[in-house]
Amino acid sequence: MVSAPTLGRRRQRRSGEREKSIRAAALRIFRQKGYHAASMQNIADAVGLYKGSLYYYVSSKEELLVRLFEGRADQVLGELRVITDGTGTCTEQLRAMVRAYVLGVLRNLDSVRVYLHEEHVLPPAALRHVHAEQRTMRDLFEGVIDDGMRDGTFVGTDPKLAALALLGMCTWVHRWYRPRGRLTETAIADDFAERAIRMLNV
Amino acid sequence: MVSAPTLGRRRQRRSGEREKSIRAAALRIFRQKGYHAASMQNIADAVGLYKGSLYYYVSSKEELLVRLFEGRADQVLGELRVITDGTGTCTEQLRAMVRAYVLGVLRNLDSVRVYLHEEHVLPPAALRHVHAEQRTMRDLFEGVIDDGMRDGTFVGTDPKLAALALLGMCTWVHRWYRPRGRLTETAIADDFAERAIRMLNV
DNA sequence: CCGTTTCTACCGAACGGTCGTTTGGTATAT
DNA sequence: ATATACCAAACGACCGTTCGGTAGAAACGG
Known part of the structure; x- marks a missing residue:
């Protein structure tokens, strides 16, 4: 042998x-x-x-x-990090991030739905990992929003709350999007990216 | 007898x-x-x-x-209708609607979580009723947004998509809100109402 | 007021069914 | 001949639900 x-x-x-x-x-x-x-x-x-x-x-x-659940958030997280590590302005970064996030949801509908719906079934270790991923996601958005508020690009008082509002808007698409519906993936992603910017400007 | x-x-x-x-x-x-x-x-x-x-x-x-599930959406639906039937401007109406909706979620956390999470367990008749409630909710927001776009108060191209974005942002609070957290219910509701208006202005 | 009956609210065991999982066996490809 | 990929049956646990039984409160008759 x-x-x-x-x-x-x-x-x-x-x-x-x-x-x-x-x-x-x-x-x-x-x-x-x-x-x-x-x-x-x-x-x-x-x-x-x-x-x-x-x-x-x-x-x-x-x-x-x-x-x-394994590796399911890696692609989007990677894309987001590339954007935040890049050289764009806060506005450009946030626009790109929302686009990437929304497209990530729309192009992996089944995974996203299970990811969000069956969380509570996971054993403790796996659950902690998923929560850590979600926290990272939130931190990335919060960081860009915070930068924008410091340099006056964005206005508002609470970057945490702004990030949660934004992520809610983007995550919720998994509940209503139907693949052969009226709107294309990119149309939705672009619209939401624009809306996110407006939400943070006065 | x-x-x-x-x-x-x-x-x-x-x-x-x-x-x-x-x-x-x-x-x-x-x-x-x-x-x-x-x-x-x-x-x-x-x-x-x-x-x-x-x-x-x-x-x-x-x-x-x-x-x-029964009657669980009635209170918020009633409040929303009172607002849309009232005399406020589109901006005032939308601000009040978002406030009412968010507070409705925050003050009935358990109900909302079951309502959103266990939908698919319902028998067909009850499921249709729940879907009808959700459609009504969406229509109320869409109506005000549509009015605002017609008279130039709001800008944008798709009232349906705007309503979905807005409802997503507001509904998602049930996932992250913790009753004894940093922010009060009304602080969140007010912030989101303001954000909703910004999202629809240019 | 007392004795009897009736009915409520609940017990405690059992039932049929389904589920995730295990196991011993086997045809097939290598 | 040997390991692989799968079958077919069985097992134990647990689930939602049913049911005969009963203590005690309430209603009733005198």
Whole structure:
């Protein structure tokens, strides 16, 4: 037993695809019915397996949920940091941030809905991590708003409250947006970016 | 059996109080754990009964939830209608509406959280009713915004989108507000009312 | 006022069902 | 021949709900 037996390439790929399809089905079904109302049987049906067979890929239902949360905020957080580390004015930065955030929500609707709706099911460690992500997100907006207030670009008394107002407006789109609706993603993002600026000017 | 036997006054009152305490406990527990994760045993424990005994007052867990939704939006809807039917300018009306809405959320946190979180558990008829309430709420805001755009008080292109942005900002407070926090209810309501106006002016 | 009956409010156990998870087995590909 | 990917059945726990029973208060008859 010198070297671990190499897994066949085709098998490995098929197995990886199966795992992905399980996670995709779980995401969709958790979003539709909610975590508690969704059963392992539902997920198994969706991928064409017996529910017991899911445990070849997944150790528990809870783990399945926890993994759905992992890395979900990274892309938007990265985009936001690139913007705040850049050279734009406060107004330009905030406009770009709102755009990135709203597009992030609109382009990952299922993930966002599960992320916001099933938070309370997470085990303590995972929950703390999610809360930390949300705090970071808030801090990034608050920082730009605070900068703008200091240099007179923005007016108002409470950057924290302003950030919460702004994030609320942007986050709430996940509740009413329908992919084939009247408005395009970018139309909404641009409108909200403009509205955010107005909200902070006098 | 000419007249139904009169229920003793004391009994009647005690029984009514018990029913109220069951609903209050259900509201609190549904809010804390979510509808599906909350058990009838949890509710029974909270009021000091055996879980089977709850069915003397309630016909099912689902009915318990449905009743928690009933009339929950009426007060705020009434206040909003009084404002829109009044004689104020668009700006004055919108400011008052945002104030009323935000205060309605802040002063009924548990109800609002269950209302927004457990919607999807409702049977079809009750769900339609809730959606109708939400549509009415949106229409009231949209109407005032539309009036303001026509007469030049407000600027912008899409009253529907503006209403959604505004409602998102105001509704989202239920996620971050903590009763004994830094800011008072009225401070938040006033700030948001001002922000709403700014959002619609150029 | 007292004895009897009636009904309320609740107990305590049980039931049927569903759920997440485990396990022993097996066909297939390597 | 060996590990993989999956089946098929079963298990134990828990859930919402039902139900026969009962202590005690209220209503009733005298």
